[in-house]
Amino acid sequence: MIPAWKDIQNTLCRKCIDGDGSGRCRLPVDEECALQRSFLQVVQTIQRVNSSNFDDYALALRRDVCASCMYQDAAGMCQRRDHLECALDRYFPLVIEIIEKELETT
Ligand code: SF4
Ligand code: SF4
Incomplete structure (x- = not known):
């Protein structure tokens, strides 16, 4: 099943330090x-990575998402990442787990 944003809201957002x-x-x-x-x-x-190696996901995150994010500069640096202010980066293992689980659901 294609994950929906509400799947994240019902799980990760409840645990996120920036949530209520x-x-x-x-x-x-x-x-x-x-x-x-x-x-x-x-x-x-x-969905594209589908690997047992976390580093493959981390690499893909930097390449496919961070590279086009307004918070990353031309040198590939991100102040939000450095200060643990990005929920995507902070909870990435949990994000993978939630999304993979939904993708496996038929
Ligand atoms: S920062 Fe993102 S992950 Fe955290 S509660 Fe807000 S929307 Fe959810
Ligand atoms: S804010 Fe998050 S998604 Fe954007 S470049 Fe920084 S770590 Fe990547």
Whole structure:
């Protein structure tokens, strides 16, 4: 099954330090969650990798998502990543787990 954003809201957002504990996001209005903004791209990336090696997913994340993210600079650096402010990067193993589980559901 193709994962939906609500699958993330019902699981990861409830645990996210930027959430209110019940799935609602508490990021300031002028900040965007990179996971939410790039959700479809994240799903497609994880679906494409399909590996038992986490490094393959991490590499694909940097190449397919971070490379087109407004928070990454021309040198490939990201202040949000460096300060653990990106939920996608912070919870990436859990994101993989949630999305892979949904993809396996027929
Ligand atoms: S920052 Fe992203 S993952 Fe965290 S609660 Fe907000 S929308 Fe969910
Ligand atoms: S780690 Fe940085 S560049 Fe990558 S998705 Fe998150 S905010 Fe964007």
